[in-house]
Amino acid sequence: MDLLEYQVKEWFGKIGIPVLPSQRIDHPTDLKRLKIRYPVVLKSQVHAAERAKAGGVRIVETTIDAIAAAQTIFNLPIWGELPEVVLAESKYDAKQELYLAVVLDTAVCRPVLLGCKEADIDWESAGEKMEYVVVEQEFSPFYARRLALKLGLEGTLMQSISDAIEKMYQLFIQKDLDLVEINPLGVSASGQVMALNGKVRVNERAIGRHPEISQMAAKIVKSHGNSENNGHGGKWDSGETHGKIGILGNGTGSVLATLDLVVNSGGKPGLCLNLRHAFLSDTAETTFCDRLDTSLKILTADKSIQVILINLLGSSSQDTELAEVIGKFIQQDKTEIKPQAVRSNGQRSRRDSGSPRLVVRLAGSEFDTARKYLASLKTQSDSPIVVENLDEAVAESVRLAKSTVSKR
Known part of the structure; x- marks a missing residue:
């Protein structure tokens, strides 16, 4: 997670690194109450590089010029990003x-x-x-x-x-x-x-250890909820394409391997999430099952996802809780869809049925309890498909995604 310049300067000032007098500008009219002597440099607060070349840095001599320049900067997208804040800073002549x-x-x-x-x-x-x-x-x-x-x-x-x-x-x-x-x-x-x-x-792994940074991360997620990674993970912990199969795994390697297999089998992967690490939006400590529950809700909210493929390999200290989270998710879905109409051909669409189908791959003896519990839920046609072989899980996911498309 990268901070904006005005946030960086605040940290620098607190720890004793020399910084220029500056003032955060949230609206051009804030410059009427500027406490810094002119000339002043106005800087667009975006993450994109080369702000100066794009016109996001302006030197002004008067309040009138400053307000006009700020209006331009606030409405100037740089690499697709509009600033929510402009930094006003004293001009400095460096030798x-x-x-x-x-x-x-x-x-x-x-x-x-x-x-x-x-x-x-x-x-x-x-x-x-x-x-x-x-x-x-x-x-x-x-x-x-x-x-x-x-x-x-x-x-x-x-x-x-x-x-x-x-x-x-x-x-x-x-x-x-x-x-x-x-x-x-x-x-x-x-x-x-x-x-x-x-x-x-x-370091995104450390966000949860610092309340101040957690609050910053939560604001970023709130402001940029539709960003590339949907605000729920770092670039190595989540990935987003626009397919119909959402993927959950307990490790970067697990997620990427599953994604590759789905593509090679003719499927189209959608949002992929790594359950091993906390999301940027988490402001308190979370467990593996907390992240699983959150991830299921995230994928369900994405109406393009037809199938959720869960690939868990190794061991888990929350075997029973893990199964209960999946079971609760399924039962909640059934409750929600009862009053909803069924299509004339007798088949529910993805949007009608509320939640995507689940395919769960559990590999390892530590998941025996979870496998038995999920197997006991096989009472209806849309209950989870539980397998131990990853190739079989991928094949079932691709089949379900394609059959759902053909029925619509």
């Missing part, structure tokens, strides 16, 4: 600009400090100019000074930038982040340093 970052290197499983004496980085050749220091043990100011020395800095500038790197690392650890970036870090003629722009990427 020099640098790039600094703290990033989690998954290859070595350690934080890495990055620095470059050029802020406008060509990432294709960044390896030639970028300096780095791997934080191999418990962090100390030594690591920050080492990076500053590698950048060729000296004197008070080396100390100022070392201090900024230390604060970046503190933020990185405190908030469970994947990335803290200052680009650019401006240096004035007097040697003063200033974070002119920043980027923060939160």
Whole structure:
């Protein structure tokens, strides 16, 4: 989850990283009460890159110009995203600009400090100019000074930038982040340093451990409920196509393998969700069964989904509860569809029947209780199909999806 610039600047200011005087603008008329001296820079608060080239950054000298510019920015989509907030910030004249970052290197499983004496980085050749220091043990100011020395800095500038790197690392650890970036870090003629722009990427696994971040995530989901991942997971924990078979799995590999098999069998997968991790919208700790219940509701709300394929492999400490969640979902569906009309040909459509058909693949001895419980529910034609072989489960899902289409 990436934060917007004004949120990043708030975090920077609290931890002691130098930032310019700024003010959040929710409506152009807010500029009538601006507390910052002109000239002022207005910045569109969107996640898309290259705001300046798209017209999302404007320098203004008066209140009238500022209101007119803000009206334009609020109505300017950048890569399809309209800003809900504009950041007003003091103009800063930088003599020099640098790039600094703290990033989690998954290859070595350690934080890495990055620095470059050029802020406008060509990432294709960044390896030639970028300096780095791997934080191999418990962090100390030594690591920050080492990076500053590698950048060729000296004197008070080396100390100022070392201090900024230390604060970046503190933020990185405190908030469970994947990335803290200052680009650019401006240096004035007097040697003063200033974070002119920043980027923060939160580790999605850690959102639930930080109430402040959980609230941010919940607002993002509320505002962008129809986003690519439907707001319910990170890019590795959910995927969305526009097919008729929804997929639930207990691991990234499980979900992707199931998706591939559905495609290879001639089916069209829809929304896929990984039950192993919490959703971005979860503001409190959740269990596996909580996420299963939520996921079933999410897929049911998607009227394009005809079949839900649940693929669970391995073990579960909530075997009985898992079966009860599925059973409750089925019984609730039956209750809801009783008063609804049946089509003249005697077959209910997906929209008429309320919920999609269920195909459940449970592999592993730990799921014996769940299998027996679900098998006992086979009293009607639309009860769940429970199998242990994944190929069989995929074949049944594709068959059901195609038969539902042919009946409509």
